[in-house]
Amino acid sequence: MPAPTPPGLGTQLVTDTHGPDAEVLVSPGYLAGPGPSLAIFNTLGNAAGWTRTVAFGTDTYFTSPCQRVRVANPVESYYGGWTISYAEDPLGIPDWITTFDRNTPSEIVAAFTETLVHGLHNNFADYLSGGKHYTGTSPASLIARHHWEPVHGSRPFRSVSPDGHAAYQMRAGWLHEYDELISPEKSTWRMSAGPDPVYTPAWQAFFSRYTPQHLIAASASAFTDPTPVLRTPDQIPDRHRSLTTVTLPEPGLAPRASAALARSAHAPAVAIPPYPAAPATLARHTGSRRQR
Incomplete structure (x- = not known):
């Protein structure tokens, strides 16, 4: 070698x-730069039943066949990168939003979108307790497994990578759930990296409170992968x-x-079999907390 x-x-x-x-x-990898987004576009573009729209010549939008998930790649927006939202009521306020800014390494985004597409057809039942893909692994356990050090007394609570150039942050205390849907900076969880990953990060990824843990864990796995x-x-x-x-x-x-x-x-x-289409009525469907 x-x-x-x-x-x-x-x-x-x-x-x-x-x-x-x-x-x-x-x-x-978290300092390697964003890299090409081909894997992300391939995952979303090959997903059965998903639609793709290009607006303004540069911005790309994907929508799941159940209309509950929307993925945006608005190149010239403030964060750029990728924003993913999920709403049980397709016409309602999103239940959760995840934002990866334009400098987030594409491997971290691709891990999230691939897991999202793969599990959406049955409302992520395969990734919940008892499901065939359930691991019980949390983002925090992945961070600890790779010997990231918790910063005691920090607010918000955070763990920092051994080299000091990546951080995983969790906001504690009460916060109105709509606040983090409007402002990614107020999200419950944040991944970031750079010479100073806390105060002047080179990139940031934000996950609102109700983002499914297995999706955050997928990104955390890529984030911490050596x-x-x-x-x-x-x-x-x-x-x-x-x-x-x-x-x-x-x-x-x-x-x-x-x-x-x-x-x-x-x-x-590469040519791959399409992911199962998400049905119009999902398994284990429960009413949205924000049903019209």
Whole structure:
């Protein structure tokens, strides 16, 4: 296995030697930059029954066949990136909203959207207790498993990665649920990373209070995954180059690089069976808390 290039010097060395389009393995993934969004578009575009609309030439919107989930990729909006909302009453106020800003690594977004699409057809029953995909794993347990340190006395409560450049935050105390639907900054959970992940993060992802835990856990799994991700040198943010380790994949794409490619949005589009369509009436349907 090739030795990692020196932090800070590695990106420039790879660029000078192999050119700016050379694919490299970057770790940690949460500092690798957003990368391409191909995997996200593939998941949503291949989902059976989902509709896709392009507005203003740049903004893309996806809607589930049950009309309860809407996914927006408004390029020029304040946060950019991806916003996902769910409403039991399709004409009502959303029950939950998740926002990934434009700089969020695509692997973290793709983990969320893939799990969302895969489980929506039966209202996530497969991911609840007793379901075939239920693991009982919470976002907090994933954070602890990777030895992230809780910051005692912090408000909101947060845990920080061992390198100090990523944070998982949980807001405690009373907050009107509509406030976090209107302002992502007030959301109950937040993931962020950067040289200072708490006060001046390079990217942020927000999850409102009623976002299903298994969806947050899917993103948390990608967030904490130590497997390097594929990028080209010019996709790594300048401020992160001294904080990341860059490695050239071995010829023939070594197993480690294959694993990175599998979880990377840089993976090529492939023909896959469509996900089951979400029926008009979902299993275990309960009335919306905001029914008209």
